[in-house]
Amino acid sequence: MTAWLGPAEWQAVALSLRVSLTATALSLPLGIWIAWLLARRRFPGKQVLNGLVHLPLILPPVVTGYLLLLTFGTQGPVGGPLRDWFGVTLAFRWTGAALAAAIMAFPLMVRAIRLSFEAVDPRLEEAAATLGASRLRVFATVTLPLIAPGIVAGAVLAFAKAMGEFGATITFVANIPGRTQTLPSAIYGFLQVPGGEGPALRLVLVSVAVAMTALLVSEVLAARASRRVAGS
Amino acid sequence: MTAWLGPAEWQAVALSLRVSLTATALSLPLGIWIAWLLARRRFPGKQVLNGLVHLPLILPPVVTGYLLLLTFGTQGPVGGPLRDWFGVTLAFRWTGAALAAAIMAFPLMVRAIRLSFEAVDPRLEEAAATLGASRLRVFATVTLPLIAPGIVAGAVLAFAKAMGEFGATITFVANIPGRTQTLPSAIYGFLQVPGGEGPALRLVLVSVAVAMTALLVSEVLAARASRRVAGS
Amino acid sequence: QDGPTIFAAASLKTALDEIGAEWSAQTGRDVAISYGGSSALARQILQGAPADVFISANVEWMDAVEGSIEGDSRRDLLGNRLVLIAPAGGDAAPVNLVPGVDLAGLLGDEGRMAMAQVDAVPAGLYGRAALDWLGAWDAVAPRVAHADNVRGALAFVALGEAPLGIVYATDAVAEPRVTVLGTFPAESHAPIVYPAGALSDDAQALDFLDYLSGDAAASVFGANGFTVLPRE
Amino acid sequence: MTLEVRLSQRWPGFALDAAFTAPDGVTALFGRSGSGKTTIVNAVAGLLRPQAGRIVLGGDVLLDTRAGRFVPPSARRIGYVFQDGRLFPHMDVAANLLYGRRPRRRDAAFSDVVDLLGIGALLARRPAALSGGEKSRVALGRALLSNPRLLLMDEPLAALDEARKAEILPYLERIRDTARIPILYVSHSVAEIARLATTLVTIEAGRVTGAGPVAAMLADPGAVRFLGVREAGAVLAGRIVAHHPDGLSEVAVSGGSLHLPRIALGVGHGVRLRIAAQDVILSRAAPVGLSALNILPGIVTAIRRGDGPGAMVQLACGGDLLLARITGRSADAMDLREGQPCHAIMKSVAVHPDDVGG
Amino acid sequence: MTLEVRLSQRWPGFALDAAFTAPDGVTALFGRSGSGKTTIVNAVAGLLRPQAGRIVLGGDVLLDTRAGRFVPPSARRIGYVFQDGRLFPHMDVAANLLYGRRPRRRDAAFSDVVDLLGIGALLARRPAALSGGEKSRVALGRALLSNPRLLLMDEPLAALDEARKAEILPYLERIRDTARIPILYVSHSVAEIARLATTLVTIEAGRVTGAGPVAAMLADPGAVRFLGVREAGAVLAGRIVAHHPDGLSEVAVSGGSLHLPRIALGVGHGVRLRIAAQDVILSRAAPVGLSALNILPGIVTAIRRGDGPGAMVQLACGGDLLLARITGRSADAMDLREGQPCHAIMKSVAVHPDDVGG
Ligand SMILES: Nc1ncnc2c1ncn2[C@@H]1O[C@H](COP(=O)(O)OP(=O)(O)OP(=O)(O)O)[C@@H](O)[C@H]1O
Ligand SMILES: Nc1ncnc2c1ncn2[C@@H]1O[C@H](COP(=O)(O)OP(=O)(O)OP(=O)(O)O)[C@@H](O)[C@H]1O
Ligand code: MOO
Ligand SMILES: [Mg+2]
């Protein structure tokens, strides 16, 4: 297996995993919060927020990547201050790849979680409130466990999307081996040259294997979560 | 406004709408069926089906497009018979673009609908069965209305994704102005030349406007559907 | 990462990977090569990408980053030729690409001419110029299937979806599923030039750039079908 | 149409092994919370596929686990009023009511049921905007309107006030008697059961502990065990012989005649009366000058002393059996013994107006 | 701690305008299905924010729409037993029970409640695997264990069998009397109300039609109107004076003494007795030779003829008021008039064992 993929390719696999996991894990709390806002609250600008969340889905990935580059690049209005004040650079770093993947996957994550929020019976939350539970406790002990299947679904969608994300990532952080070259970027590279199909196919298979494993794990987790609710 | 976009660009807008609407509308029944299979049935190969559905999310779009070309091209194992027996050609046609968009959007659609299926209280379906309703009638009169918010969410996700899909589409059906040139292909073209950012931005704005409108409509529809359930 | 970072047009991958490995072996330094479309790479450079060397697939994008080029390090590194291809194993005869040639006729009633996007991507721009020169553009224009880049055009022909295509000689060389019907006269389009330049005064970067212009590199480029341009 | 049920179902901590036959009329399932009533009803409806069992309705085998036969719920034509309502949240009340109706029209039967249940004003509302009792009324109406050949009712009246119950019970009686649909009826209320049921099946911890005609089951001095002291009582069959101008109806029973508040049935009609054991006072001598109008002479047929201070006395009054619950002290003071003649005193109003069954 | 409630809420087709004060003890809300009971209870819990109103609990203003004050449900410390259960489906029974408890330990109170409700075997189950009655018991336990300063109970016992009710009622009495938590209790059962409640509030179509101490409300001959004929009856206060060896306890009431089945309280304890109007027989002469042990002399204080054949007679027996429902025919035959002496005959067992309240 080690012989089957070259070291650069293993790097790409490792980086893709790191990027996808980071993107999923870090965006999950925000995703839950935004999903909650959209599902449960009324506030001015709600539809704007909703639109913003969906934007990466609507825009061609290259455009999203370019916007990210303009915004979070070291010359950008956010990237500049980030670097100068906090010493954080995103552009051309794996962290930037994670940001791109997170943003591209965000609409999928939010939608799944939001749907689950909407399916929670508010009467159960009311019951928890009458038992003295603060909003936070109600959320943590009633709402959150009940939306667990949605969170799993949202996370796995985001992870899969992050594993496959290419256009925005390569546009934002380029395709630097060992630093920003994810599996899809590596696959792209191979597909750009004669005879690259073989290596590309190998990487595709690795990518599919990783994502399918994540998918299977998620199915088991989701089944467990909903079995808990369904009884016995 | 008409002066603001050239005729070729208007064509791209119209084509993108046609492709996205067709992709969404035609894949919806299949999406509902697959979501139902995954949410409600146990069968051998279920996880394989689940994986297949997610594949377009995981693979770089170019790879998906290439696989589509291999399969549904006129020389492909599906495309050939389609052409010879039914006279249906997908390659280089807007119908092919719709197919590509549908496949790319399919995982999003299926996930949203599946989550909604899982949230339906099976005791209501049981109640309908005791009232003599056939499985089909239970599905049409109880299950389907109850998952309406999920269907709307799935459809709007799919539509948004279809509006933004680029990599698979251009790889499968190329970019033939007036026939297969969708908004993202046009945007991509502009971005390839120095100074093309301006025209690209115009098209991006059009694309965003269209998708946001769809989003707003969907919010209204979903709110209506869930208000029906919540009473009064 | 203690070596230079190279931003290079994706079509150079096979050759550059080999040359980079040789250079690393000689110097004991790593080299990271980020492959992408020339447009994306140039934009990234304009946004402060940490690239030490840029190798563009066309002159325009090199011109766009002119301000970032270190001193007089810019040079025209490679040349390429444009060829007319057809699926291998067909009955297509070699075509004499002289003005007045009826390429549209060769496409038959339905066939498409596969090209990289003619108003955007370098290979497309060259191809369009060549067809213009041949006086064939007006007849062929409505029949062109624009791919997002030259590799997409190659795939359309390789898979038999398009009877004819215009790609770089370097692409056709290694693709057994296509045959070259003819090479466009060099004077039919602007010279196909891959300019290279240093983006920093890093000694290793300059060293690598010089290595690219050396004999060892030349033989690798040559083996991949590129014309090595003499250093003025 | 007879319903035969034999079921086994095991869950961790609970085992059901029940067999009974429900003849025409209303069969009441009576048992404590968690004894397995809903489980049985679910199996009859086809919502639970028990581990073993056989269910036959009017010769039609609905379930036979041995033979691998299982008729799906939708093909059973069994109306089910669920313990937990289960209204369709996305349909208004009218659509809920019509869901099982064929043709789906607001016909006369629809209007009847709507009027009876007092839900005419709710037709355009969705279930979320209904009160608890309103929900159960709609659920009841929905099942009634589905033309079932068997009705399952799992505590259908538990959320209803007495007045509403008093309105609905006669309607259920009408269904029982005119539509001739057998009804399997789960209830904790002996009053409801005594009034409606023809057959009583008692369940304890997943097992059938008794089954038989209601009158005999309730007149059994041992019935106290499962009914509770307050609920024991006899059920008598009678016939209306006169309606008196002061608002009382005279009903002939085998042992004499009783005066009850006006019964809305013609002279000559048969009625069922329930007389709770605790509402009967015994007297050796024929009593005089009491406000109680109903006095039946009888013979003591059984005396059962309980653990407490009470005693259950069974009297034969004509061909019927009466139960009287008195104190042991009184039994001693009156020197009651089997075979002894005795008078049963019942206030006319002690024969509960809504225990007057058609 | 007193609860003052004033509310207005309008929905299409329904208007609630209710005001009442619930003193210490149990206040029963009694009214027909759809009259607005759950709406009131929801507003007290803070789950409904009514269009107008003011709710004050022990001086603490929970709601004042005029002043824009609204205390959220979680800060009200009000335990609510919902009409529809609302158990947390993802938690087992034990976790449900402990949800509102602080500290969240299985302490003595936990064991007490679990034993009382008979749910010890269910602790590890999830709600989906419970029967209807089991669910309501767990819901009851969950509210009881949350240390509330006010308990709201919306038909908490509707799904329970008589035997289970008989076990739970004394416990609720203990809460009422020892924990001194006021309880707002919705029920359709007059027996439950008579036993538990100190105050009765009757609701009709969104309006309070009567409010006052239970004894007075139930002894009002006009109470028939809202209680139904079967449910009218008086509530008497008494004191245990002796436990006799034959299993009877002697209770002194103001007008004499009564013999009841053994009451599990010491001599000297006060008890509340409910005597349903229909369980009382009247006699002009002092009766002899009857199995009924309880005979109280009294004076007729009111006679109210109903529309039907019945008449409601109110007697003063000592300082207490009794109600007797007899037929008009008997009233005529006995020539009953106000001020006339008369004997009330009650079977000892007619004083319902579970109407014996502490
Ligand atoms: N959200 C709502 N919209 C419209 N009407 C409503 C809504 N909620 C309740 N109602 C109506 O208000 C009235 C009072 O309802 P409520 O639930 O308080 O009744 P209830 O006295 O508790 O009855 P029950 O004994 O049947 O539970 C009912 O007629 C009900 O239909
Ligand atoms: N899915 C299940 N898993 C485990 N135990 C179950 C399940 N469903 C029901 N039970 C248990 O089976 C027993 C019988 O339940 P059932 O619902 O039939 O009772 P019931 O007689 O209807 O009681 P109630 O009067 O309280 O509604 C109960 O002890 C219940 O806890
Ligand atoms: O290397 Mo290119 O920019 O695809 O012609
Ligand atoms: Mg049950």
Ligand SMILES: [Mg+2]
């Ligand atoms: Mg209510």
